[in-house]
Amino acid sequence: MTLDDILASLFPNGSDVETVGPMIAGKALLPDGRLIHVLGITQGQPLGVEEAIALAERVIEIIATRDRTPILLLVDSASQRMSKRDELLGLSEYLSHLAKALLVAEAEGHRTIGLLYGGSAAGAFIATALTTGTLVALPGAHPAVMDLPSMARVTKLPIDVLKAKAEATPVFAPGLDNMVRTGGVHVVWDDAVPLAPQLAAVLQRPQGQDDRGRLGAERGGRQKAAELAERVARAAASPQDARRA
Amino acid sequence: MTAATANDVPLSWYEASARQRIDALVDAGSFCEFIGPELREISPHLAIFNLPEQFDDGIVIGRGRLDGAPVLVAAQEGRFMGGAFGEVHGAKLTGLLRAARALKQDVVILFDTGGVRLQEANAGELAIAEIMRAVIEARHSGINVVGLIGGRAGCYGGGSLIAGTCSRLIISEQGRLSVSGPEVIETNKGIEEFDSRDRALVWRTMGGKHRYLIGGADIFVDDQALAFREAAIATLAIRSRFDPNVLQAEQKRLERRLHRFGDVEDAIEIWEVLGIDQPTGIPALPTGAFLRAANKRENADDAR
Numbered sequence: 001m002t003l004d005d006i007l008a009s010l011f012p013n014g015s016d017v018e019t020v021g022p023m024i025a026g027k028a029l030l031p032d033g034r035l036i037h038v039l040g041i042t043q044g045q046p047l048g049v050e051e052a053i054a055l056a057e058r059v060i061e062i063i064a065t066r067d068r069t070p071i072l073l074l075v076d077s078a079s080q081r082m083s084k085r086d087e088l089l090g091l092s093e094y095l096s097h098l099a100k101a102l103l104v105a106e107a108e109g110h111r112t113i114g115l116l117y118g119g120s121a122a123g124a125f126i127a128t129a130l131t132t133g134t135l136v137a138l139p140g141a142h143p144a145v146m147d148l149p150s151m152a153r154v155t156k157l158p159i160d161v162l163k164a165k166a167e168a169t170p171v172f173a174p175g176l177d178n179m180v181r182t183g184g185v186h187v188v189w190d191d192a193v194p195l196a197p198q199l200a201a202v203l204q205r206p207q208g209q210d211d212r213g214r215l216g217a218e219r220g221g222r223q224k225a226a227e228l229a230e231r232v233a234r235a236a237a238s239p240q241d242a243r244r245a
Numbered sequence: 246m247t248a249a250t251a252n253d254v255p256l257s258w259y260e261a262s263a264r265q266r267i268d269a270l271v272d273a274g275s276f277c278e279f280i281g282p283e284l285r286e287i288s289p290h291l292a293i294f295n296l297p298e299q300f301d302d303g304i305v306i307g308r309g310r311l312d313g314a315p316v317l318v319a320a321q322e323g324r325f326m327g328g329a330f331g332e333v334h335g336a337k338l339t340g341l342l343r344a345a346r347a348l349k350q351d352v353v354i355l356f357d358t359g360g361v362r363l364q365e366a367n368a369g370e371l372a373i374a375e376i377m378r379a380v381i382e383a384r385h386s387g388i389n390v391v392g393l394i395g396g397r398a399g400c401y402g403g404g405s406l407i408a409g410t411c412s413r414l415i416i417s418e419q420g421r422l423s424v425s426g427p428e429v430i431e432t433n434k435g436i437e438e439f440d441s442r443d444r445a446l447v448w449r450t451m452g453g454k455h456r457y458l459i460g461g462a463d464i465f466v467d468d469q470a471l472a473f474r475e476a477a478i479a480t481l482a483i484r485s486r487f488d489p490n491v492l493q494a495e496q497k498r499l500e501r502r503l504h505r506f507g508d509v510e511d512a513i514e515i516w517e518v519l520g521i522d523q524p525t526g527i528p529a530l531p532t533g534a535f536l537r538a539a540n541k542r543e544n545a546d547d548a549r
Contacts, residue, residue: 053499060496063489082425082433088450088512089502090461091424096377096409097495103381104492122361122370123424126406130374145366153432154363155294171290171332172366182367184374210378212371213336222368224289225336225375228280232306232340235279236317236348 001138001191003042003074006117009195010072022051024074025058030203031196037062040074040115040128047124048081052094055128059101068109070203073102075129076118095127102131106207113202116141116176116185130184134202137176137185144174170221183216249275249313256470258395259419263305263320266355269470270393270477271309271318278307280337288331290365299325302333306341311353312478317345320355323398329362330403335372342379342390351389351481354411359426360402373403380410384487389413391480393473394420394462395453401426412485412549415476416453416462418532423451449512449528454535458516458527459502460543467532486547494548502543519543 003024007015010028017026017038022045026038039058041051062071080091106112114132121144129135129143137143151172152159166173170181179185189198213229216222249272256269267276280286282300291298303325308317319338321328338354345352361369380390392411394400399421400408408414408422416422425433427441440446449455457465464480466472506515516524520541530538 049499049503053496053503056496057500060489060493063492080424082430082438084430084439084450085510087423087425087430088455088509088515089506090422090456090459090499092405092409092422093461094499095424096406097492097499099377099406100381100410100495101492103378104489107381107385108489123402123406126370126374126377126403130371131377145361145370146363150432151363151366157294165293169290169293171368172364174366178367182371184367184371210375212375213339216368216371222332222371224286225332225339225368225372228286228333228336229340229343229375232279232337233344233347236308236341236344 001117006074006138006195010199012194012196023054031200035069037069037071038074039071041077042074042118044076044078044119046078046081047095047127048083048086049089049091049094052098052127056098056101059105062110063105063108066108070111070113071105073112073114073128073132075114075116075120077120077124077128079121080123095123099127099131106133111203111207113199116143118142119144121145133207134186134205135184136202137188138191139188141176142174143176143179147174178221181216181219181221183212183214183219183222186215249310251471251474253471257468258417258470258473259397259468261470262324263322263355263357266470267305267309267318267320270353270355270474271311271316272313275310276307276318277309278305279341280306286333288333288365290331290368294364296364302331302337303328304334304337306337311474311481314481315350316481317341317350317352318355319352321357321396323357323396326362327359328357328396328398329359330369330372331362331365332368332372334362335369335376339372339375339379342376342383345388346379346383346386349386349388351391352383353391353393353477354407355393355396356400356404356408357396357398358400358402358404359398360404370403373406376407377410380407381487384412384485387484389481389485391415391477393477394422395468395473396420399423399451412487413464413480414462415464415466415473415480416456417466417468418453419468420453420456421447421451422456422461445528454527455512458519458539458542459506460498460545463545463549465532465536465539491547491549495545498543498545498548
């Protein structure tokens with residue numbers, strides 16, 4: 001689906017969303033008449049210092065309204081921008097700042113929904129889609145930490161060997177199915193039917209704790225993370241014998 | 246209460262192991278590990294790649310005391326898989342941060358990481374996102390989360406994003422803080438963009454002095470465990486806020502950085518714009534002289 005198709009299917013009552021370069025910004029009306037803010041990054045572009053600070057600025061403006069309206073973050077990006085200039089200027093701080101803005105928005109009562117409709121990778125994926133309260137995806141979305149050819153270079157394994165290993169486990173290879181099974185993507189929407197009711201269903205979910213570890217365990221993609229994090233918490237709470245927890 | 250004593254032995258932070266760093270950081274004898282190596286919580290994924298496991302999966306977590314005050318501590322071991330985040334490694338830190346919020350105890354994270362562990366990339370990537378959320382939730386409840394950066398592996402990739410959520414960062418000259426590492430930039434964009442073998446370029450672009458000068462880190466220390474300990478004690482004595490005002494101040498701070506330095510090509514030009522007298526001499530300055538030269542640095546006070 002193109003961005004225009006997605007917006008039309010999400011917001012049959014109309015939207016006022018502009019795309020300037022790789023940046024998406026605007027608002028729309030939900031079928032129940034409520035407002036929703038729409039922002040994001042598009043065209044498979046990398047997330048560098050300029051893009052991150054612009055997105056964060058928009059989120060901070062929304063927080064300042066104190067209207068507790070939900071925020072939909074559309075994501076079709078590359079990875080973080082890999083350049084000497086971006087790193088010289090402290091890209092990690094810009095990406096973290098964007099992530100913090102999204103987390104503060106949520107804490108201030110704005111539901112944050114990520115919609116991954118294209119690619120995203122590495123630091124860009126973490127600072128955008130993976131920082132929203134609920135991440136959904138459209139079929140065909142293709143999240144990655146690193147592509148298989150690069151991974152083959154780093155791990156010094158032939159790509160055929162990597163592909164064979166990827167059949168056995170969802171834990172390392174790129175792709176939407178693997179990100180669903182490890183609990184990173186809450187649900188993949190059905191693009192054959194209107195998206196508006198699917199968004200409404202997500203917005204109706206109560207806003208809760210970070211449940212990605214539990215989802216990953218239930219779906220068999222991350223068997224240990226949730227259980228281990230809970231055991232650490234128990235050990236920390238026990239005044240005496242932390243080692244036995 | 247008995248007086249808190251440090252393990253007062255000279256120790257290079259860069260050279261030390263994760264366990265040596267913890268022993269030198271906290272009050273002598275005060276550390277108690279959670280999910281220690283005797284429980285053998287190893288990565289379930291490395292065997293797929295015929296790689297050796299480690300019984301602590303490259304991270305040591307637990308509680309200790311700093312100058313008498315209780316603190317939760319996590320230390321990454323850069324010598325195991327480059328300190329990278331896998332499923333177990335990440336979940337130990339996530340659990341520690343969630344515990345910090347429940348117990349209202351400050352956290353010190355000793356970073357030493359190349360980022361996400363590629364052999365379990367999806368689990369590592371999600372762990373980073375879960376940790377960042379847990380850091381911010383802890384900070385929202387008034388807890389300090391302090392990052393220490395000075396290890397062999399630096400603080401790269403997802404580790405650098407976690408560092409960016411911390412309330413304060415303490416760094417040594419050897420500490421490198423960056424998203425993409427030199428080799429990653431060179432591999433993807435070519436040697437014209439970044440020559441990873443030019444070590445001087447790496448240090449002045451990503452190293453501790455540059456990060457301290459532009460406000461990317463808050464305290465600059467010698468590569469000594471005792472220096473990190475003293476800085477951590479001083480930092481934890483200050484209660485850091487985190488709310489929309491701090492976020493707004495950070496927005497202004499990072500916009501100002503782009504405005505001041507956005508057009509320059511090299512760190513030395515940035516140091517010149519900062520008004521440093523002899524910017525080319527910065528890399529060679531010992532700590533005392535460097536701190537005097539750095540008096541016009543940008544800072545991130547109440548804006549991180």
